[in-house]
Amino acid sequence: MVTLNFNCLYSHSLAKERLILRKNEIMRYMGQRDTEDNLIMAQTDKLLPVVCDALNLKGVFTIRKIDSINSKALISDNLTIKSESLMKNLDGCNAIIIFALTAGAEIDRLLSKQAHISPLNELIVSAIATEAIECYADIWTEEIRKTFEKSNLYLKPRFSPGYGDFSLKYQQDIISILQTPSRCGICLTDKLILTPSKSITGVVGITEAYTKCIESDCSICEKTDCQFRKFKPDTKQQNFERRNRI
């Protein structure tokens, strides 16, 4: 049985060997569609172990009780979130998980280094690292989802600040609640940019009503001309903005 220990901060980390990176996703993050290009594939294969070596996957999460919720806002203890799109996502939930995950700071150093070697390398490293953090988030969600389902509790898809009308400013609350600077190294700049760049923060709803949690859906996003949009189902936006994914 799951014991919902509210407000406790849980650390999480993942051995990078557990990641299974999808080449088609890496290509998509690069903007390479339809066709395979042998030279680009070869360069990606060359850089894959370099990126994996720099990965340091870790994060923090906490579970919070929802004290009250309506279609516009929720209150959980001293935290109030106003966002219609998030509330739509959290429909029927009585608790939320707040999480922050990162691929680590060494990825950003690697990006700087590769940018000086060639912008192609930078693009490839960025795409691989994006796939790594997305894959990590999926594995983390899956672990948690399985645990909760044993107690007939179900998870809603991940929902991040920046998505819909869920303002980026809530990242400040998330960072502060999870104490991420000291717990896992995720910091926020004054312009609300997460560092390390390959980091994701967000909210996951917990509900007693059975729901099928579908990640990786872009259908809600209005930016239909996005070159990173998934064909079916679609997903939005550039790699580092993908922390916003539902």
Place this chain on the structure above:
Amino acid sequence: MNFLSIIDKKIMFFDGGMGTLLQKKGLKSGELPEKWNIDRPDEITSIHLDYLNSGCNILKTNTFGANGLKFSDTGEYSLEKIIKAGIDNARKAINLSDCSNEHFVALDIGPCGRLLKPLGNMDFDDAVELFAKSIRIGADYGVDLILIETMNDLYETKAAVLAAKENSDVPVFVTNAYDTNQKLMTGASPEAVCACLEGLGVDAIGLNCSFGPEEMKPVIERLCKVSSVPVIVNPNAGLPSFKDGVTTYDISEEKFAQVMGEIADFGVHIMGGCCGTTPAYIKALTDKLNGYVPQKVTRKNLSVISSYTHAVEFGKKPIIIGERINPTGKKLFKEALRNSDIDYILNVGLKQAEAGADVLDVNVGLPEIDECEMMEKVVTSLQAVTDLPLQIDTTSIDAMERAMRIYNGKPMINSVNGKDEIIDAIFPLVKKYGGLVVALTLDENGIPETTDGRVAVAEKIYKKAAEYGIEKKDIIVDTLAMTISTDGNAAKNTLGALETIAKNGGLTSLGVSNISFGLPQREIINSVFFTMALSKGLSGAIINPHSAEMMKAYHGYLALSGLDENCADYIEFAQSVSVSSQLSESKLKNEAPDDVSLKNAIIKGLKDSAYSLSKKLLETMDAIDVINIEIVPALDTVGKGFEEKTVYLPQLLISADAAKSAFDAVKEKISTSGEAKTQKCKIILATVHGDIHDIGKNIVKALMENYGFDVIDLGKDVAPQKIVEEAKKHNVPIVGLSALMTTTVPAMEETVRLIHQELPGTKVIVGGAVLTQEYADTMGADMYAKDAMEAVRYAEKLN
């Protein structure tokens, strides 16, 4: 108070985790715990008292997050009031306590919550000032020591330590938070952390938080092996983990104390706890180690330098110091310095790293440039792209100090010599910032001609260093290689002095290639001299790591002198030598067949072929024709494909890479033939203020350069005023701005407005993931480019 005298007799105990207890008393998550210093002082004092009663000696004030980013200068919860109350609460607890132990109050300083550049957007100097503000208050209200804790970035740690050293006289302790990979989050190994912090004069170092004591053991062992100052261990009671839906804490009080007992045997002197360690944990710990006599703190006498990731030790295996970042005798390098072409300099560094350098010498002195500014730029930029430690090589004391201050690690310093004036300028810097110093054996009377004369200068420098509190281990003597072309005994004298110093336990280095100045086929002399010097005990060689002869001598020497176990490194080196020569032959066959034109090589993204084909064409064609007939049409074909969506971004970039190497051949031809350069107009590119993502800007830059524009890349997070200043200075007709986040679009708008106001004729192109035509119109930009090709096309039209 003398910590060291107590520490050799018994373990000193820190308290445990304040946050854990505050939560139990009702602190809400996300609430600032430091406010309780003022709102609920009795609760804080009572927690301190509980810890004192469980046997601890050092109380951490409740000021972990008390910094200028969270608390303002004035008001009910001003920074000063928060810190003062924090200290008062701890002092009150000590007064109330009836324990007979020695008690100390440590000003607790945690991470500031922002990541420093280049990984984040906080300036190093701003971070120092931020910490200094809190530390000045702590020092004014009389704390006994400063504890800088839970730091997971070495650079931020250095900023906090400098702030502490510059603003207080009390001992400074540092504990870092390591990951399970035994590194800090930003990559530093325990040895690198130790080298840097000992260099800065920290009084005790260690680790805290992250995990429980058992998991900390490997890092503690490594730290104890290298640290010459007392080691501190403040673990968590194991973090709560979410196993099968049940919250579990890893370790009980008894188990905590038992493991800490084992850890004490590693040679630890100061122990306590972090998250989850309640007074019960500290009680169990102090009971367990009551009467325990720790090992004596010993000087480890290691000669080390470090980067932000790793330490390099001198005195075991000879160290290769790459000499190529130096303008002396290099036309292109000088030009790069004059044009602030940092990319060129970084590439020189990256190539040396690839060729096997352990350390990079950095000399950017030219009479006509501001060396201090350039040194800072180059050191900062190099540390963003390579993890090799740097040797700061300058005669400018200002440039030296600036570089030592902003360097992330413990640098190598090039150089001091026997002149009093130089000694008195350099050694105080070494004492303050740490460093391994190259000592040239020359003084006011010049370079002694004899072996004994040079040894005498070295002895004088050692003596003077000791007066400044700098140990012999941090001096590396350069006995000065002088050319044999004018003095047949030059090598003998140099090597004689080197041998004597090495035999007396000193470190030695040489700028090897000077030996052959004025002679033909210099590599022959250089490599033999290098081998001779190695056999006399050379510890560090400043050489060109691209020289095959030098690297052959080096790897051969290591294998022959028992410094290469199983000849493993030699075998790898030998293979790389033979493979690369075979490869280059097959490459020529595979990639440059007669029927592939340069144009096609670029379209297909064949980088090596593009270079060799370009070179071949330049034998019979003018540079301008190679560009206009082959390179530009190739780029146009690919660009058109991109616009028509038959070519995608990676393919566009791979062709850009190939075009760049074709241009490299053109540039080489121009630099030797003196043929006039044909360049299009200047363009400034920048990622706007507050934005730290620059991949989009880098892509535009690569394409613009290929199309012949003279790109001035101002980097990321660039203030509007700076962009305008540079645009004025270089008289540029086009500025390209990139923003990737909605939160930084206002900064872009401000930049556009400022450019149009101050430079009405200058056109502004804007782009980035969150931008749209509508946004661009609203802010008054001249052009919205949805991708890099659109930006190029627009610039072409204007040119």
